[in-house]
Amino acid sequence: MSSAELEIKQKTTDSRAPGGANVEITATEQNEGEQSYAAAEQYKNKGNDLLKTKEFTKAIDMYSKAIELYPSSAIYYANRALAHLRQENFGLALQDGVSAVKTDPSYLKGYYRRAAAHMSLGKFKQALSDFEYVAKCRPNDKDAKMKFTECNKIVKMRAFERAIAVDKPEKTLSEMYRDMENITIEDDYKGPQLEDGKVTLQFMKDLVEHYKAQKRLHRKFAYKILCDIDVYMRAQPSLVDIKVPDEEKFTICGDIHGQFYDLMNIFEINGLPSEKNPYLFNGDFVDRGSFSVECIFTLFGFKLLYPNHFFLSRGNHESINMNQMYGFTGEVTAKYTSTMADIFTQVFNWLPLCHCINQKILVMHGGLFSSDNVTLDNIRRIERNCQPPEEGLMCELLWSDPQQWMGRGPSKRGVGIQFGPDITESFCKLNNLDYIIRSHEVKDMGYEVAHNGQCITVFSAPNYCDTMGNMGAFITITGNNLKPNYTSFEAVPHPDVKPMAYANSLMNWLA
Secondary structure, eight states: OOHHHHTOEEEEEOTTSGGGOEEEEEHHHHHHHHHHHHHHHHHHHHHHHHHHTTOHHHHHHHHHHHHHHOTTOHHHHHHHHHHHHHTTOHHHHHHHHHHHHHHOTTOHHHHHHHHHHHHHTTOHHHHHHHHHHHHHHOTTOHHHHHHHHHHHHHHHHHHHHHHHOOOOOOOOHHHHTGGGGGOOOOTTOOSOOOBTTBOOHHHHHHHHHHHHTTOOOOHHHHHHHHHHHHHHHHTSOSEEEEOOOTTOEEEEEOBOTTOHHHHHHHHHHHOOOBTTBOEEEOSOOSSSSTTHHHHHHHHHHHHHHSTTTEEEOOOTTSSHHHHHHHSHHHHHHHHSOHHHHHHHHHHHHTSOSEEEETTTEEEESSOOOSSSSOOHHHHHTOOOSSSOOSSSHHHHHHHOEEOSSSSEEEOTTSSSEEEOHHHHHHHHHHTTOSEEEEOOSOOTTSEEEEGGGTEEEEBOOTTGGGTSOOOEEEEEEETTEEEEEEEEEOOOOOOSOOTTTTSOHHHHHHO
C-alpha cells in the first residue's frame, strides 16, 4: 500500500496558525498542495507569455488565477505588479509589491516592484528605502547600487528645491524673462517665424511641416509662444464654458502623450482647427511619447490662433512629478534648456481643469468625486495655480476613473477614486447635465461608453507607447445634436525615436 493511500500524517508548523501552532497535514493534502502549485505554475507561465506579447489584462488574469491556487509565491505578486505598472495602475502595483515582500522578504524583485510603484506615484523617499535595502543585500551588484544612487539623487534634488523655494509675488513669464526678447535669430535658421510677434495660420502650417521634417522651432519663437499662452491662461476660469452654435461641429480629443504624428493624423482625418472646425484636447498632451515638444507647441500655437475655438484641459501628466519621470522635462531640456522646462511647469499650472459644452456636457481629464453634491460652481472656485494635490476636487478631476459597480471605491492608480454608474447619474442630475466625457485610460477602440451612456472615455493616442495595440479615437457633436459620434483610427509610422527616450533613466531601468 502506497504512502498516499495510507494518508501517512506528517507534522509541520503552519505560520498561519495562531502562535505558530503545529498543525497536521496528511499526505493527501500535501499531494493536493503540490497539484495546486503545479497548476499555478502553468498559469504563471501563461501570464509571462502574455506579458511578453503586451497583453497585460490577460496576463493579470493568469497571475490572479495562479495566486488563487497558490498564494504563497512572491513571484506571482511581483509579476502581476509589473503588468499593473504597464497599465499605469500604480495603486494595484503597489499592493502587489507589498504582498510580494510580505510573502517572501528574501525575494528582492518584490522590493523593486514596490519601489517602481512608489516612484510612479511620486513617493521617492519610500522608493529610496527599498533601493537601499536591495543595495545592502547585494553590495557587489552594480545595478542595485546604480538604482539606489539615482533615486537618492532625485530625493536630494527635491529637498534642495524645497529648501531654496521662497514665497514671492507671482510674475508673468514676460516679466520674468524680458531678456528673451533680445535673443538673436541665426542667419542659417530657415524655419517658421512669428509675424510681428503673432501666430498666424501660415505660421502654423509652416510649423507642422517643419516638425514633420524633425526640425526645431527657434527658441525665440518658442519662448514667445509660452509667454503669450501664460498671459492668456491666467485670465481663464478653472471651468470654461463653451457654446457650440446649432448645426456646427465640435471635436473632443483625449490623451495625445507626445505622439505628434498621430496628432497630425487627427488633423488629416478631421481637418485642421479653424473657427468652423473647433477642437477640445482633454489633457495629457506630453510624456511617454518622444515628440511631446512638437505636440505642445502645435497645440499652444492653435490656441493662440483660435482662442475661442480651440480649447485645452489640464491632465494629470501636466505636472512636474510626471514630467520629470516620464520624459517631458528631459525632452525639453534636450531640445531647448532646463529653464524652458521650468517655464512649462508654470504654464501648466494655469491650464483650465475642465470644460462645459452647451451647459450639458462636462469634459474633464479624470473623473468624478469622493464627495456628494459637488456642483459646477464648486469646480469654478478651485484655485488651480499649483501642482495637483493628492486629494480633493482638483486631484479627482485629473485622476479618477469609472468603475462598473455601484458606489465608490479606492483607485487602482493609488490617486483619486473610482466611481460607479449611480455616482455619475447623481452628479449629472444635480448639475442638469446629459453626460460627462473623460480621457485618462487606454481603450481598445479609442473610446468606451459606460454608466448607461452617461460616462464616455476618449483616448487619442493609438498604439500607446508603441506597445498597447489600441486604436485612437475622437468624438464629434453638433450644437443642436449633442449625441456623440465616434471616429477610431490606427497609429501611423513615426521616426525611429522610441517612447520614453527622454524619460528618467531609473524609470526605464524599472520597466
